[in-house]
Amino acid sequence: MFKIEHVTVRINEKFILNDLSFTVPKGQITVMIGESGSGKSTMLSAILGMLPAQATVEGSIFFNGRNIVELAKQDQSVLRQRHFFTIFQDAANSFSPTQKMKQQLYGLTALRMGQTKAVFLAKMKHIVQDLHLPADVLERYPFELSGGMLQRCMLACALYLAPAVLLADEPTSSLDMLHQQEFIQQLKRLHTRLETTVLLITHDLDVAASIADFILVMKNGEIVERGQVTEIFEQPKHPYTRQLVAHHF
Numbered sequence: 001m002f003k004i005e006h007v008t009v010r011i012n013e014k015f016i017l018n019d020l021s022f023t024v025p026k027g028q029i030t031v032m033i034g035e036s037g038s039g040k041s042t043m044l045s046a047i048l049g050m051l052p053a054q055a056t057v058e059g060s061i062f063f064n065g066r067n068i069v070e071l072a073k074q075d076q077s078v079l080r081q082r083h084f085f086t087i088f089q090d091a092a093n094s095f096s097p098t099q100k101m102k103q104q105l106y107g108l109t110a111l112r113m114g115q116t117k118a119v120f121l122a123k124m125k126h127i128v129q130d131l132h133l134p135a136d137v138l139e140r141y142p143f144e145l146s147g148g149m150l151q152r153c154m155l156a157c158a159l160y161l162a163p164a165v166l167l168a169d170e171p172t173s174s175l176d177m178l179h180q181q182e183f184i185q186q187l188k189r190l191h192t193r194l195e196t197t198v199l200l201i202t203h204d205l206d207v208a209a210s211i212a213d214f215i216l217v218m219k220n221g222e223i224v225e226r227g228q229v230t231e232i233f234e235q236p237k238h239p240y241t242r243q244l245v246a247h248h249f
């Protein structure tokens with residue numbers, strides 16, 4: 001589904017990603033782990049076309065056989081809107097404080113699909129119920145919801161859109177342990193139900209261990225190790241992975 005080939009990103013002549021190649025297989029959950037500053041978010045930004053203007057990108061990012069990097073900006077954004085959905089670290093920043101959730105979730109989902117508000121409300125009511133969100137969530141403003149509820153609102157959008165690809169950048173790091181586990185369970189359910197391909201970034205090894213099919217270990221802009229969960233946690237090969245895993249247990 002996703003094939004990253006020899007991607008190098010430089011910002012102000014500094015190497016941020018150095019010759020990265022990996023595959024995100026269709027329908028699987030691939031998790032990228034690594035310390036802060038290792039380049040995980042930069043990789044996601046490269047996929048999303050959200051790198052800062054001064055960044056230079058080399059290499060290819062194939063999605064369903066098309067190299068996104070070579071497409072015109074307009075075609076890139078159409079492709080991303082149609083097939084990708086992204087959940088960022090702090091959902092509070094993803095929503096406007098001045099609009100009710102129903103307007104915002106409508107804008108993120110049904111409006112993109114050219115659907116009416118009536119269609120949106122009928123479908124979204126079931127989804128918010130399924131995610132155990134408050135019955136009146138659509139009538140509330142973001143400040144009336146907890147961080148965990150706001151992240152579940154992002155999951156509600158993903159359930160509505162059923163994207164081919166779900167990208168998530170530290171989606172649990174602003175949540176307490178209880179809400180973290182709840183979010184991961186909901187994400188797993190979404191993945192099983194929609195068979196969505198997931199690329200998730202986290203520095204939390206518990207999160208990685210509980211959800212990943214495949215793990216990529218990043219350090220200093222490079223992938224130093226990759227493997228199944230059991231390989232990474234039970235037989236880490238690279239000294240950095242060994243260090244990460246040792247600190248985890």
Ligand SMILES: Nc1ncnc2c1ncn2[C@@H]1O[C@H](COP(=O)(O)OP(=O)(O)OP(=O)(O)O)[C@@H](O)[C@H]1O
Nearest residue numbers: 011016034035036037038039040041042043052203
């Ligand atoms: N706009 C920018 N200008 C200059 N340097 C940047 C910019 N964005 C990121 N970097 C640098 O790129 C490197 C990788 O950052 P990135 O945010 O991708 O790492 P990360 O692994 O996602 O870390 P974190 O978990 O803290 O978000 C860091 O050294 C960071 O300082």
